[in-house]
Amino acid sequence: MKFILQLALKNLTRYKRRTIITAVAIAVGLSMYIMVDSMLAGVESESMRNLRWYETASMRIVNSEYWEQRSTMPLDKSIQNSGQILSDLRAEGIGATPRIQTTADMILYSEDFGEDGSMPVLVTAVDTQTDFDVFRFVDTLVEGRFLNPGENAAVIGSWFAEDIGAKIGYWVTLLARGNGGFYEAIDVQIVGIVNCPNPNVNRTLLMVPIDVIDEHLAMDSTVTEIAIALPERADIEKTAARIQEKLDPEKEHILVLGWKELAKDYIGIAEAKRGGTSLILFLVFIIAAVGISNTMLMAIYERVRELGMMRAMGMKDRAISLAFIFEAGGIGLIGSLFGIALGIVINIPLVYFGIDLGFMLRDMDMGYRIQSVMRGAWKANTYFIAFAAGVVLSMLAAWIPTRRALKMTIPECLRYR
Amino acid sequence: MIRIDKVVREYKTGETVVPALRSVSLEIKNGEFLSIAGPSGSGKTTLLNLIGCIDAPDGGEIWIDDQAVSKMDTRQKTDFRRNNLGFIFQTYNLIPVLTAYENVSFVLSILSVEDSEIKKRTMQILEEVGLKGMEHRRPDKLSGGQQQRIAIARALIKQPKIILADEPTANLDSATGEDILRLMKQMNERYGTTFIFSTHDKMVMDWADRLVMLHDGSIVSDERRRQ
Numbered sequence: 001m002k003f004i005l006q007l008a009l010k011n012l013t014r015y016k017r018r019t020i021i022t023a024v025a026i027a028v029g030l031s032m033y034i035m036v037d038s039m040l041a042g043v044e045s046e047s048m049r050n051l052r053w054y055e056t057a058s059m060r061i062v063n064s065e066y067w068e069q070r071s072t073m074p075l076d077k078s079i080q081n082s083g084q085i086l087s088d089l090r091a092e093g094i095g096a097t098p099r100i101q102t103t104a105d106m107i108l109y110s111e112d113f114g115e116d117g118s119m120p121v122l123v124t125a126v127d128t129q130t131d132f133d134v135f136r137f138v139d140t141l142v143e144g145r146f147l148n149p150g151e152n153a154a155v156i157g158s159w160f161a162e163d164i165g166a167k168i169g170y171w172v173t174l175l176a177r178g179n180g181g182f183y184e185a186i187d188v189q190i191v192g193i194v195n196c197p198n199p200n201v202n203r204t205l206l207m208v209p210i211d212v213i214d215e216h217l218a219m220d221s222t223v224t225e226i227a228i229a230l231p232e233r234a235d236i237e238k239t240a241a242r243i244q245e246k247l248d249p250e251k252e253h254i255l256v257l258g259w260k261e262l263a264k265d266y267i268g269i270a271e272a273k274r275g276g277t278s279l280i281l282f283l284v285f286i287i288a289a290v291g292i293s294n295t296m297l298m299a300i301y302e303r304v305r306e307l308g309m310m311r312a313m314g315m316k317d318r319a320i321s322l323a324f325i326f327e328a329g330g331i332g333l334i335g336s337l338f339g340i341a342l343g344i345v346i347n348i349p350l351v352y353f354g355i356d357l358g359f360m361l362r363d364m365d366m367g368y369r370i371q372s373v374m375r376g377a378w379k380a381n382t383y384f385i386a387f388a389a390g391v392v393l394s395m396l397a398a399w400i401p402t403r404r405a406l407k408m409t410i411p412e413c414l415r416y417r
Numbered sequence: 418m419i420r421i422d423k424v425v426r427e428y429k430t431g432e433t434v435v436p437a438l439r440s441v442s443l444e445i446k447n448g449e450f451l452s453i454a455g456p457s458g459s460g461k462t463t464l465l466n467l468i469g470c471i472d473a474p475d476g477g478e479i480w481i482d483d484q485a486v487s488k489m490d491t492r493q494k495t496d497f498r499r500n501n502l503g504f505i506f507q508t509y510n511l512i513p514v515l516t517a518y519e520n521v522s523f524v525l526s527i528l529s530v531e532d533s534e535i536k537k538r539t540m541q542i543l544e545e546v547g548l549k550g551m552e553h554r555r556p557d558k559l560s561g562g563q564q565q566r567i568a569i570a571r572a573l574i575k576q577p578k579i580i581l582a583d584e585p586t587a588n589l590d591s592a593t594g595e596d597i598l599r600l601m602k603q604m605n606e607r608y609g610t611t612f613i614f615s616t617h618d619k620m621v622m623d624w625a626d627r628l629v630m631l632h633d634g635s636i637v638s639d640e641r642r643r644q
Contacts, residue, residue, distance in 0.1 A: 003526040014514035309510040312471050313571075314499020315527050316492075410471035411462075414506065 004319055008326035012334075015299075019331055022295040026335025026394060027342050029288025030386045034343030036284045038350055038376035040277045043368055044270065045377050046197075049232075050369040051266060053136040054198040056259040057227035059240050061085060061247070064255050066224060073102055075179040078222035079254070085226055085247065086130075094230070095133040098223035100125035100213050104176035104186075106206070112170040119164070121206050123174060125213035134229040137194055144168040144192035147209045154188040157205035158195035166190050174208070178217040186216045199371045236260075266369075273368075289393050296328055296397035304405045308413025317406045324402040325395045332394025336387045343386065350376030418482060419445040419468060419579070419611070425476035426463050426634075437463040439634040440477065447578065448609045450602060452625030454616055459631040461615035462583055468613060469502055469581045470494040482578065499527060503572030505582035505601075505614075509564045511556040511571075517543065517563075518552035521570045528575060542570045545607075546600060562593035566600065573604055580604075582614035586621055598624040 012019055052058055062070075066077035079085065082098050089096040106121040128147045132138045137146075147153050156166060166172075167190070174186045188208055195202055214221060230239055240256045248254040260267055310320050354375035405413060426438040438460045445451055453461045466472035467479055470486050471494075479487040486497060511520045522539040530538075543552055546566040556564050565585060572580045582601070586594030598621060605612045614621070622628055630638040 003523070006526075007523070010519070011514055305508075305510060306512055309504075309506070309512075311495070312469065312498065312504050313524055313527065314495055314497075314502075316495055319527075411466050414471075414510070 001322075004323045005326060007323045008330060011323075011327045012330040018299055019334065022299060022331045022394075023335035023338055025291045025295045026288075026332060026390050027338035029291045030336060030339030030390050031342035031346055033281070033284050033288050033389075034340070034382055034386055035346050035350065035376070037281055037379065037382045038343075038347050039355075039374060040281065041379050041382070042351065042354075042375045042377035043370060044274075044277075046375055047270070047368040047370050050196070050198040051263050052259050054196050054201045055369070056262040057134050058230040058234070058236050059228045059243075059256060059258045060262055061226040061228070061243070061254060061256050062224065064248075064251060064253055067255050067257070073224070075100075075102060075177070075217060075219065075224065078179075078219065078224050079226060080222055082223045082226055083221065085254075088246075089226075089228065089243075094228055095130075096226050096228045097127050097130040097134045098210060098226050099127070099131075100210055100217075100219060100224045102176055102213070102217065102224070104174040107173040107175060108164060109171065109173075112167075113165055118175075121174070122204055123176060123213065124205065124207050125210040126207050127210045134227045137196060140194040140196040142193050142195045144190070146192055147207065149209055150211050151191075151209060152186065152188045152212055153191040153208065155192035155194055155205070155207045156190055157202040158193050159199070159202040160204060160206070161190070161193045163203075166193075168193065176217060179219050179222075182218075184216045186212065188212075195371075197371050197373075198369045200369055202371060285389070289389075289397075293393070293397040293400075296331070296394055297401050299328075299331075300324060300398055300401040300405065304408070304413050304416040307402070307405050308408075308410050308416065311406075311410050311413065321399065321402050321406065324398050328394045328398030329391055332391040335394065336390030339390055340383050340387055343383065347376050347378065351378060418447060418480075419443075419613075420480040421445075421464075421468070421477070422480070423477040424464075424467060424474045424479060424487075426460070426467065426472070427475050436634050438467070438474070441631075441634070441636055442477075443629065443636065443639070445611065445613065447611055448605070450605045450612045450624075450626040451629065452614055452616055452622050452627070453629050453631060454622050454625075455631035455637075456617055458633075460634040461617075461631055463634075464631065465581050465583050465613065465615050468579070469504060470498050500575075501578045503575065503577040503580040503610075505565070505568045505572050505580060505585045507584040507587045509556070509561075509568045509588075511564055511567055513556055516553050516555055517548055517559065517567050520556070520567050521574055524571055524575050538574055539570075542574045543567075545604070546570045546573075560593075561589050562596060565589065565593075565597050569597070569600060569604065573608065573610065576608060577610065579611045579613065582612065584615055584617075586616070586618065591620060594618070595620065595624075 061079065063077045063079050066074060069077060086096050086098060102123050104121055104123045105118050107118045108116065110116045128149050142158055147155055170190045171187060174188060176184055176186065178184045194205065213219065230236055236258045240258045244251065244256040247256065307320055354373040356373050421441060421443040423440045423442055424438055425440055428435045428437055441464065453464055455461050463472065467474055474487050478485055486494065489497060515523065518539055521542060522535050525535045525538065543549060546569055548563060548566055551559065551563065586597055589597060601612055602624060604610060616622060626643045628640045628642060629636055
């Protein structure tokens with residue numbers, strides 16, 4: 001065994017050019033794998049983060065009946081004792097804010113927009129004092145200002161503003177159904193335009209003060225939801241279960257839903273996409289594997305005569321196999337280490353600066369909640385997989401041609417060119 | 418003693434069967450310096466491969482020191498080659514990444530000889546083949562003749578009963594070839610090792626104590642030249 005290891009090491013160090021070329025091929029393949037995996041993981045985690053920060057919050061409290069009939073957004077199925085719930089949550093140090101969501105027809109006027117028109121919109125009524133405690137809109141304002149309590153004003157998403165040609169100061173009328181079924185027209189002036197990293201929000205957001213909606217739609221201080229923010233590493237499911245237990249253990253009136261439950265549609269799409277991304281990763285992996293196999297294959301086949309000589313000298317086939325496999329494992333080890341180092345070097349700018357694909361994502365909905373810059377992510381297990389795969393694949397790639405060469409007769413090996 | 422009894426070897430290429438050896442019988446005593454000669458395609462290499470247990474006959478038997486090597490399985494043949502046979506190839510077949518010392522000593526490493534013994538024997542054999550001071554050179558830094566000397570040292574170091582050399586001088590100029598033959602003869606006399614070498618070169622044939630001529634897979638003459 002000592003001799004086999006020594007032989008493998010000697011071959012490794014003395015076939016320098018071949019070792020370097022093969023190790024570089026392995027390193028490039030593995031760094032590609034690391035890069036693609038990092039981007040896919042980064043996109044997914046950032047997408048989910050943007051979903052929590054700008055759409056769903058960490059979790060929400062809703063009326064059980066409202067949740068059942070959520071497609072119609074029934075205002076009469078709102079949370080009655082929202083004030084008490086909010087003060088209880090805040091007493092525990094949990095950031096929470098009330099919201100009312102309803103649909104409306106938004107009427108546009110020719111004086112401002114050039115022509116009259118209307119369109120269905122989703123109105124999000126926010127508590128101007130506490131909404132920033134839960135959602136991260138504070139740094140997203142690109143024009144105008146945020147809402148003040150009690151004013152007939154609206155803040156809209158930047159892409160939405162672009163699509164309808166809205167500017168600060170323009171007036172629109174929201175025609176919505178109030179609590180009880182009556183229709184109410186609310187005139188609001190656009191006072192702010194926000195641009196956040198979540199494209200879905202940029203495309204659809206229309207925020208108005210909650211007290212305006214409360215008054216016009218006769219909500220009587222009820223709200224359709226209470227959004228809650230938890231720290232990034234908090235156990236959302238556990239916290240949701242604890243709050244649920246406290247508020248309504250039977251789930252008859254109140255439901256506490258984690259963001260995954262709230263974004264079930266997105267999660268479903270994300271799961272489906274994961275199948276696709278796994279396929280991409282698999283293909284990258286295969287490309288890397290083929291590269292490794294090919295270089296190892298050539299390295300073995302150019303030494304078939306050497307292998308034949310060793311057999312003629314009485315070296316056992318198993319010992320020859322091991323010598324070649326150890327040598328390939330050594331090349332795999334060097335290649336994997338370089339591949340991981342290269343992967344880390346490539347990943348640094350990907351994680352900290354990312355790739356700006358805004359020009360593509362503006363007009364294309366990929367389902368991801370990422371607006372422009374796609375960033376990579378650090379995933380320790382990817383590096384482990386890449387390292388192990390580099391070494392194991394190299395050994396396997398050497399084992400197969402060695403086995404084939406050992407199946408040749410010794411004279412065939414000695415004649416091999 | 419090597420006893421080859423009615424050995425037949427055929428090669429199949431598709432439907433065609435090409436006879437390489439046709440019922441060849443031969444006896445070779447220990448310590449002989451024997452040349453198997455004949456034109457290209459006469460079956461010289463095939464016969465050497467069969468004696469060297471790196472090929473198997475389609476008929477007949479081969480005995481080496483009362484062991485029926487032609488009936489051995491692959492593992493037994495490997496063990497037999499490791500312990501009893503040495504090979505010298507036309508193209509030397511040295512491991513290019515190993516030094517002269519390592520190319521020779523690796524044969525003893527396979528036999529699990531102790532490091533101190535390996536060192537002693539390797540240095541001694543390298544000196545005997547005239548490569549003292551060149552132990553650390555790799556094959557690409559040595560001439561063809563020097564490379565073949567390493568091959569001879571490699572074949573000799575384990576003190577095998579038989580050394581098989583397939584056209585050992587074919588890649589060398591005549592003067593160097595003669596040097597190599599002289600060295601082989603010296604080793605044959607010093608160690609009593611049986612040398613069997615193939616050739617189609619008249620000069621090489623002249624060095625042999627016994628000359629076996631092959632033609633189309635059959636022995637056409639068997640001439641003892643010296644005792």
